[in-house]
Amino acid sequence: MSEKPRKAPVRERKGKSLIKSRNAATSSAANIFIKLTFKEALELFVNAKKAEGMRPRTISDYYKHMEWFQRFLSEFYPDVKTIQQLTADIIRRYINYLRDERNPYAGNQAREKDTKGLAINTINIRLRTLRAMCRFWTEEDYLVENPMAKIKPLRKDTIDDMTGFTEKELKALFSVLDTRQYSNFRDKVIMLLLLDTGIRINELVNVQISHLDVKRLTLTIPAEIAKNRKSRTIPVSRKVMKLLLELHEENKQYFEPTEFLFLTAYGDQMLADTFRRRLWKYAEEAGIERATPHMFRHTFARDYLLAGGDVFTLQLILDHADIATTRRYVQMDENHVKEQHQRFSPASKYLK
Structure with missing residues (x-):
């Protein structure tokens, strides 16, 4: 009696997936060694969000928020040129700058005030954008660690911007x-x-x-x-x-x-x-x-x-x-x- 043909050994199928995994790992490792300027990293992020159907106004906000962040970096961290140099300490310094030093209407002579610091809600919106970007760069293996991972939104007072007009x-x-x-x-x-x-x-x-x-x-x-x-x-x-x-x-x-x-x-x-x-x-x-x-x-x-x-x-x-x-x-x-x-x-x- 002739023997029935045997099924392909399981180890062969595993071998193919192992090769595929190694290729993916090699590709991911290659990304980590790519140094991206903030402009280059922003374009990667924006292209991904456009592919997800993000609205033009939101995309415009991404560019504005990155522009403001880069202005901060150029003033206080001029040597930080790539996203790989970004750290949690730099982001915390940025938060303190927005809260305590940033003039809400700097550059707008009609509205510029002597008071310093942005509203908590405004700061959290900018942090939300930065958090989304850092998460994307980390998931795409351009960052080894997410510098926003331990950064929490600022707490709001109970009497916040939720009031109306009298x-x-x-x-x-x-x-x-x-x-x-x-x-x-x-x-x-x-x-x-x-x-x-x-x-x-x-x-x-x-x-x-x-x-x-x-x-x-x-x-x-x-x-x-x-x-x-x-x-x-x-x-x-x-x-x-x-x-x-x-x-x-x-x-x-x-x-x-x-x-x-x-x-x-x-x-x-x-x-x-x-x-x-x-x-x-x-x-x-x-x-x-x-x-x-x-x-x-x-x-x-x-x-x-x-x-x-x-x-x-x-x-x-x-x-x-x-x-x-x-x-x-x-x-x-x-x-x-x-x-x-x-x-x-x-x-x-x-x-x-």
Whole structure:
């Protein structure tokens, strides 16, 4: 009887995988010996993120954050030219520099202040970018060790940037707008839409006329402009919708046809940073110490609940994946707490 053909020895299959593993290991080891400048390393990182579908604005932020980091290195560590020279101690020195020494508006004569140090949230955003880069370089074997591995985000105070505007501050802001000017009228509409819907400023500047449903009084934020890449539809009050349509009509009179609602004085699509700068000027004129687009979002969230709205609906409108985030948005001061207590205390109906 002839013997059945034997199966290929297992050791042969293992041998092939061992060869493959050795080749991969050799390739990885070769990467470690490649000295990359920060510019070269950034391009590798950006190319990978573009392949993952990262948005252009995020890519732009990567370049800005690296530029700021390299400015720090050129001033304090001029000999550090490659990512392989990066250490945890250098990054900690960078954090201290951002917190204690960096002027928030250095180089901007209109806004430059004597105060030093960036906001904790701003520092953590820059660290998040650096953390993502270092992790990528380590995983791709350009770094032996990740210098960001033991660097933690800065802790925030409980009373942080989660506050909104007071009624007095909002009245002061609107009072300085001369709506006879197109730019002031446009900015008023922006403020009112922010206040009416809690929309993010980066979503707002991408709103098009086709996103509005006048009959249903809704605004649809398509997935391509939404922060979380999920489409959502939010209600708009009748008066604000009317102003949006009025702005669109003025756009058609002054500029070339465009779908975008919010335009510059030259007819180009408005940028979020442009509105931030203009809002700062309005705040200065109105005597308000601090004003950011995101404060309108917090104001909307707070006042929505104070008016009787429920937190679950608010979560959907604000596009929060976690309701804990929605709760953090709602910072009530002492006056708001007292007001709500007076309105809703169970004891009040028994006291006459």
